[in-house]
Amino acid sequence: MDNNRSGAPKFTCYFCNKTIENETEMGHTAVCGNVLVPCPHKCGSYIPRIDLNKHRRECLNRITRSMPRLPSLDEDTPSRTKLVPGNTTSLDRNTNGYPQKTHDTRINDEVHRLSKKFAELEKRYFLIQQKPPTPTVLPNYETLKNNQLQHGLEIEKMKYQAKATLDWKKAIEAQLYNLKQSIAIFQNSKKDTDIHWMNLQDRLMALDKIQMDLNYLRDSFFKEQNYNRQADANFQQDLSIFRNTFNQENATAAAVFNDHKVALDRLRQDIEDIRRLYEEQKSKFTNIVFDLRAASRIASEAAERIEIQERDFAEMKRDINQMKLDLEILEGLTSSSDNGSSCGRLIWRVTEVEAKLQRAKDFDSVLKSPIFYTHEYGYKIRILLYLNGLKKWRDRYALMCIHVLKGEYDMLLKWPCHIEGTITLRDLENPEKPKPFSKFITAKWQCGDEENEEPQESSSTFIFVPHSTLFKSTFVKEDSLFIEVKIQQNAKLETSL
Numbered sequence: 001m002d003n004n005r006s007g008a009p010k011f012t013c014y015f016c017n018k019t020i021e022n023e024t025e026m027g028h029t030a031v032c033g034n035v036l037v038p039c040p041h042k043c044g045s046y047i048p049r050i051d052l053n054k055h056r057r058e059c060l061n062r063i064t065r066s067m068p069r070l071p072s073l074d075e076d077t078p079s080r081t082k083l084v085p086g087n088t089t090s091l092d093r094n095t096n097g098y099p100q101k102t103h104d105t106r107i108n109d110e111v112h113r114l115s116k117k118f119a120e121l122e123k124r125y126f127l128i129q130q131k132p133p134t135p136t137v138l139p140n141y142e143t144l145k146n147n148q149l150q151h152g153l154e155i156e157k158m159k160y161q162a163k164a165t166l167d168w169k170k171a172i173e174a175q176l177y178n179l180k181q182s183i184a185i186f187q188n189s190k191k192d193t194d195i196h197w198m199n200l201q202d203r204l205m206a207l208d209k210i211q212m213d214l215n216y217l218r219d220s221f222f223k224e225q226n227y228n229r230q231a232d233a234n235f236q237q238d239l240s241i242f243r244n245t246f247n248q249e250n251a252t253a254a255a256v257f258n259d260h261k262v263a264l265d266r267l268r269q270d271i272e273d274i275r276r277l278y279e280e281q282k283s284k285f286t287n288i289v290f291d292l293r294a295a296s297r298i299a300s301e302a303a304e305r306i307e308i309q310e311r312d313f314a315e316m317k318r319d320i321n322q323m324k325l326d327l328e329i330l331e332g333l334t335s336s337s338d339n340g341s342s343c344g345r346l347i348w349r350v351t352e353v354e355a356k357l358q359r360a361k362d363f364d365s366v367l368k369s370p371i372f373y374t375h376e377y378g379y380k381i382r383i384l385l386y387l388n389g390l391k392k393w394r395d396r397y398a399l400m401c402i403h404v405l406k407g408e409y410d411m412l413l414k415w416p417c418h419i420e421g422t423i424t425l426r427d428l429e430n431p432e433k434p435k436p437f438s439k440f441i442t443a444k445w446q447c448g449d450e451e452n453e454e455p456q457e458s459s460s461t462f463i464f465v466p467h468s469t470l471f472k473s474t475f476v477k478e479d480s481l482f483i484e485v486k487i488q489q490n491a492k493l494e495t496s497l
Helices: 002-006 025-031 049-058 103-130 138-282 286-339 353-363
Strands: 036-038 046-048 345-351 380-386 397-405 417-425 437-445 462-466 480-487
Touching: 025 138, 036 049, 036 138, 046 049, 103 138, 138 286, 345 353, 345 380, 380 480, 397 417, 397 437, 437 462
Parallel strands: none
Antiparallel strands: 036 046, 345 480, 380 397, 397 462, 417 437, 417 480
């Protein structure tokens, strides 16, 4: 017993089955070529140490050097079912629905069983050490020691497998976490899809409502079209009446022009006769040179008279057009007397806007509103409208001003007068929420006068309305527009009778 303790005892190696002398069991196990060692690439295999270099060259994980390859969630294995989105089968249940032990549970049970067995062996070893050694017990002690070493190696192997299993379990948990995240994203996407579907249903309802509105608008359009056709027929009838009146006026003007032309021809003929008579009598009557000069002067006066008559004819034509406008104004006066324009306010309807605009472009005609008073027994005024403008405002602006006329009560009123008011273009498209165009206007007159005043650019007596604003569809409807005039009442500047 003492000899065995002083020297290294003989023993038989568990791995190579050789009898080892002069060497400890732990030292031999550290260099033995048949000892099973784990793969350095962590493929899960245990290889004899002598074949480790060969396995390194053949190992599947020698490039990636990762943990041993574990079955993925997409592989069909007996112990796990394939996990896909929407599959309600659990990882720890078999196809019949009963609980099934997973791989890591079985490994933990095996490790627990081996640990328990190793604890019993250590307890027995401790008890044997407490007893005095005898020759009969020594072989059993060596056997137990070898068994303890073998069990220790098995425990190390099981611990490594348990570590690999834990790593695999962590990878599975990471995959499960990613899968839960994917399911959460899918649920959020489903919620968004439901929201989009509800929005789509709302839009479909809105489209149905729009379709109903379109049907209503189509019916309204047909009714409006029938009304416009009737209005067009009435307009054509009024236009034919106007044409007849215009033809009559044109015939009268042509007759006057023919009379002037005949008179001019006669005058020219007389001039020719006088010249011929002068040539015949020139050689005979040299003593009447002064008389011939007088005749020549008469001829020149006659030529000037012809030019004056031509100018008068042009003015007469312009006056005829203005006369037509004045007739329309008189008709407006008769209609306004029926409608009743209150003092200080006038609503003037201007009809046939396009024709009057063309007439203003040709003859510089002016439109005159019905006459009204600023207040009861006040100033007699009316509105002058130059549809095509004048001078540098021509073809771009319409001009309006207040024209103060001679009235019945002028001797009782303050002079010079100062009249203030607003001129408004009424909105004909939106009667409920109108958007009219208004401008402030003033008039300062020394006395009532029938002559028109020339417009000045810096004067506030005239207001300037661009054609782009005046002829908008909101202000012109059925070739008519309405101009509203409101005179401000100022007791300091006016006399109340």
